[in-house]
Amino acid sequence: ADGRIVAGGRFTTFSGPARNRIARLNADGSLDSAFDPNAGNTVLTMAAQPDGRIAIGGAFTTLGGQTRNRIARLNADGSLDAAFNPNANGTVQAVAVQADGRIVVGGFFTMLGGQAQNYIAQLDAGGGLTAFNPRPDGAVQALAMQPDGSIVIGGNFGTIGGQTRNAIARLNAFGGVDATFDPNADNTVYTLAVQPDGRIVIGGAFRTVGGQTRNRIARLNADGSLDTAFNPNANSPVYALAVQADGRILAGGFFTMLGGQTRNFIARLNVDGSLDAAFNPNANGPVYTLAVQADGRIAIGGNFSALGAQTRNYIARLNAADGSPDATFDPGANNVVDALAMQTDGRIVAGGNFTTIGGQPRNFVARLSTPQAALQSLALIPYSRGGSVVTWLRSGAGPELTVPPQLLFSQDGATYAEVGTMQRIAGGWRYAGFADQSGYLRTRGQTASGIYNGSGGLIESSLQFSFGFDEIDGIFTSGFE
Numbered sequence: 001a002d003g004r005i006v007a008g009g010r011f012t013t014f015s016g017p018a019r020n021r022i023a024r025l026n027a028d029g030s031l032d033s034a035f036d037p038n039a040g041n042t043v044l045t046m047a048a049q050p051d052g053r054i055a056i057g058g059a060f061t062t063l064g065g066q067t068r069n070r071i072a073r074l075n076a077d078g079s080l081d082a083a084f085n086p087n088a089n090g091t092v093q094a095v096a097v098q099a100d101g102r103i104v105v106g107g108f109f110t111m112l113g114g115q116a117q118n119y120i121a122q123l124d125a126g127g128g129l130t131a132f133n134p135r136p137d138g139a140v141q142a143l144a145m146q147p148d149g150s151i152v153i154g155g156n157f158g159t160i161g162g163q164t165r166n167a168i169a170r171l172n173a174f175g176g177v178d179a180t181f182d183p184n185a186d187n188t189v190y191t192l193a194v195q196p197d198g199r200i201v202i203g204g205a206f207r208t209v210g211g212q213t214r215n216r217i218a219r220l221n222a223d224g225s226l227d228t229a230f231n232p233n234a235n236s237p238v239y240a241l242a243v244q245a246d247g248r249i250l251a252g253g254f255f256t257m258l259g260g261q262t263r264n265f266i267a268r269l270n271v272d273g274s275l276d277a278a279f280n281p282n283a284n285g286p287v288y289t290l291a292v293q294a295d296g297r298i299a300i301g302g303n304f305s306a307l308g309a310q311t312r313n314y315i316a317r318l319n320a321a322d323g324s325p326d327a328t329f330d331p332g333a334n335n336v337v338d339a340l341a342m343q344t345d346g347r348i349v350a351g352g353n354f355t356t357i358g359g360q361p362r363n364f365v366a367r368l369s370t371p372q373a374a375l376q377s378l379a380l381i382p383y384s385r386g387g388s389v390v391t392w393l394r395s396g397a398g399p400e401l402t403v404p405p406q407l408l409f410s411q412d413g414a415t416y417a418e419v420g421t422m423q424r425i426a427g428g429w430r431y432a433g434f435a436d437q438s439g440y441l442r443t444r445g446q447t448a449s450g451i452y453n454g455s456g457g458l459i460e461s462s463l464q465f466s467f468g469f470d471e472i473d474g475i476f477t478s479g480f481e
Helices: none
Strands: 005-008 022-025 043-048 054-058 071-074 092-097 103-107 120-123 140-145 151-155 168-171 189-194 200-204 217-220 238-243 249-253 266-269 287-292 298-302 315-318 337-342 348-352 365-368 374-381 388-396 406-410 417-421 423-425 428-434 439-449 455-465
Touching: 043 092, 043 348, 043 439, 054 092, 054 103, 054 348, 103 151, 140 189, 140 455, 151 189, 151 200, 200 238, 200 249, 249 287, 249 298, 287 439, 298 348, 337 439, 337 455, 374 439, 374 455, 388 439, 406 428, 417 428, 428 439
Parallel strands: 043 337, 043 455, 092 140, 092 455, 103 140, 189 238, 238 287, 287 337, 298 337
Antiparallel strands: 005 022, 043 054, 054 071, 092 103, 103 120, 140 151, 151 168, 189 200, 200 217, 238 249, 249 266, 287 298, 298 315, 337 348, 348 365, 374 388, 388 428, 406 417, 406 439, 423 428, 439 455
16 A cells, blocks of 8 residues: 555565565655666657557657667667667657557658658658658647547648648548648647547647637547637647546646636646636646646646746656645656656656756656556456457556557457457446457557657557356456456
């Protein structure tokens, strides 16, 4: 209950001291001392892959002492993935991992992988360019993946794929422009958040959307038309958005008023767009990134040094109920934290302009441990009416999902086919009506990350099982049960 961890095994030493086969560890939120990629300049974005590797982007030209121009990939231990080197000629601001392992990249570049590629590109799993090339005429600063594989993009462009699209557009998985989706914002869209019902919350510097007044925050219906009932009205740019499990919407940015009330740089909206009066962290500087945990707590990064009356230097975690600072989490950086990404195990990767964090030297990128475990359980309940039920329960420090996860099935554990989309239940997700057959199940969910929450990673869990008994013989192959 106090968060400490008892470990048993075959060891005779633990972290140096003698410990014969049993030990207890504190859970203190200390820095992950083994993870030190050492970037040569600002890290603006990152996206975690299911295998633990992390794609990162920014303004750096070296990483771990080796040349890496603005985009790279780290192995799970923080070492450089030597085989991945796309090489961009301008800042990379957004990275998103697709379900098939391909990686979409957005930013201010015009060359990637040695070829002309304007502001957005797609890489295969090894880092090579694909044929995806929509050619916007301005920077792509935010990416949001939809369950059907479509990609919503935001930025400061005016055309894409030869078609007029002002600051926001939707592409299919191969880069084609969705002709039916044209929200038409009059200024930069910095951030996007897809709701489970398909509606899309957008934030930025715009003042109109679809010809109607919307001050820096708006919500779109799934077809791109304006949700006319949603109008919170911010007085300065909105930089980051995230949707919680209960549907409430977190907003960070440069504003000091939202929903007609004073809210300094961070706020929470109810589902209908009204202000959540109980939530008021009161930062003293802009918030650039948000990362929501499965238990509802919220990690934030930006250019602040205090939340209310409490010192928090550039990074903090908020309690879910009221936005007060989490007393157990205070790493402290020496400069701006631009980007956050939560890994499946609950550790937090931070990127920015810092050179120390948690009291230790870290150039522009670091990883933090958290005092809480990331808990999950994937289970199959057999012989329910109409088929079996699959549940994926998630809690603790793991990342919250941005859209409902997909359920996949395999007979051999190698090739998976999609079964369907899971539905939200208390504490996680559920799929009803799975056809009884032995094999392997996999759940796959998307997470938000990076500066302006404009990037996204993937997490997965798998289960091997067999039918023919009153209870399933199951092996939980990832996470904790």
